[in-house]
Amino acid sequence: MGALLPAFAVVLLLAVLLSSLANRTILSTAALFLVAGFVLGDGALGLVSLTPADEIVAVLAELALFAVLFSDGMRVGWRDLREAWRLPGRALGWGLPLTLLVTAAGAHYLVGLGWAQALLVGAILAPTDPVFAAALVGNDKVPPRLRQLLNVESGVNDGLALPFVVLFLAIAAGSDDLHLGELGLELALGIVIGVAVPWLAIKLEQTRWFSASTQYEPLNGLAIGLLVLALGKLTHGNLFLAAFAAGITVATFGRRQRESFEHFGELIAELFKLAALLVFGALISFPLLGSVGWRGWLFAVLALFLARPIAIWISFLRSGLTMREQAAVAWFGPKGFASVVYGLLVLGSGIAAAQDVFQVVAVTIILSILLHSSTDIVVARWFDDERDVPAWHGAARRLRDRARGGLAPPTGPE
Known part of the structure; x- marks a missing residue:
């Protein structure tokens, strides 16, 4: 249990350094701490040994x-x-x-x-x-x-x-x-x-x-x-x-x-x-x-x-x-x-x-x-309506909508 504080400090620092990446990708700080607890706990390395009675x-x-x-x-x-x-x-x-x-x-x-x-x-x-x-x-x-x-x-x-x-x-x-x-x-x-x-x-x-x-x-x-x-x-x-x-x-x-x-x-x-x-995570084991x-x-x-x-x-x-x-x-x-x-x-x-x-x-x-x-x-x-789509896709969609009467005539080139 004495290793819990240094383990938390190290994982917290890692989470901070990766937080910008996590905000843009599927990487998750919550998953990072969960997995870190499992790896450091008795389920794997045994560096952070905890029991429910602690x-x-x-x-x-x-x-x-x-x-x-x-x-x-x-x-x-x-x-x-x-x-x-x-x-x-x-x-x-x-x-x-x-x-x-x-x-x-x-x-x-x-x-x-x-x-x-x-x-x-x-x-x-x-x-x-x-x-x-x-x-x-x-x-x-x-x-x-x-x-x-x-x-x-x-x-x-x-x-x-x-x-x-x-x-x-x-x-x-x-x-x-x-x-x-x-x-x-x-x-x-x-x-x-x-x-x-x-x-x-x-x-x-x-x-x-x-x-x-x-x-x-x-x-x-x-x-x-x-x-x-x-x-x-x-x-x-x-x-x-x-x-x-x-x-x-x-x-x-x-x-x-x-x-x-x-x-x-x-x-x-x-x-x-x-x-x-x-x-x-440290309480989880295989x-x-x-x-x-x-x-x-x-x-x-x-x-x-x-x-x-x-x-x-x-x-x-x-x-x-x-x-x-x-x-x-x-x-x-x-x-x-x-x-x-x-x-x-x-x-x-x-x-x-x-x-x-x-x-x-x-x-x-x-x-x-x-x-x-x-x-x-x-x-x-x-x-996200602004995500990248092929140009032809947007043009085709606008033509389809105009054909259905959903849009006014275009004001500029397609």
Whole structure:
């Protein structure tokens, strides 16, 4: 475990040096950290030796998920949700639960997991991640409604899936350990902390007695996040729901605080993401990949190519989206970075089926990262009307359109 920090530093430096190339090609920094973790871990070289019982695994998973949910929540204030709710509402209100149920059915009937464990797998694999669709969200050639849909959905569904993960994990732990009253109190307390702390902090800064300097302004969001984390720890409120609620509260009531912290916060969340991916990869081994059997791998393929597409197709019936847009939305799911951390949390939870659930989740996430993070550029080019085409092709198309009455007479030479 002592080699973890130097290993992360070396891989991070390599990722930075290759980041420009990754933005233009199918090379993926997420895949780089996953593969590096596997190669450096017990699955290959054994330089980074980790077990699920190691404290660093649980601590890193907790901090990574907190940072990701806080930054996700900050991307979507209530005003953003109200202004752009029609299409994301379909994806979140119908697509998320349908993806969960279809994935759970596959885990139950194909892999043979009990319904509690299967529903837990569905909840873990339901969220999407904006990192895996970055080329679409940041491409001006992609229709704005599609970019907005992917951006809002990926920013909200981690937090929406969280209560289901917590509930199904408690159910999978056994009826003796399931206390719905305590679980509800933990979730409610997390929401209260997540709303109250940033709201009070923002209102204090808006008084005449307090004002953050330009130099310290980006630290405002960090201080709010740390205070939410500390209070959640002290009161046993749900840390992750508190983080998500805090992010939304900052985005809603503190536009200036949101803008000043946005870039800084994304960098912090990205560091935790990459570190968790390295640890996740180090926990993967050839015996684990083989132990799921052909049914586990078939489930992973079906989760990628059927679960989310079926859910999206049903959710966006008569929505006005083109087939190309629906295909792009359907492809970038159902696994996000939160799935990685949810899987690590389950692995360290101590439930009887923790290893079985983790194995199924792990192979699905591995396929997702390798496929989704390396195809975002390819899918984005579907919408690039300026990509190079033969001159005769453009001329032929214009002649065809004019013949159909679709274009005015040409104003210049063909």
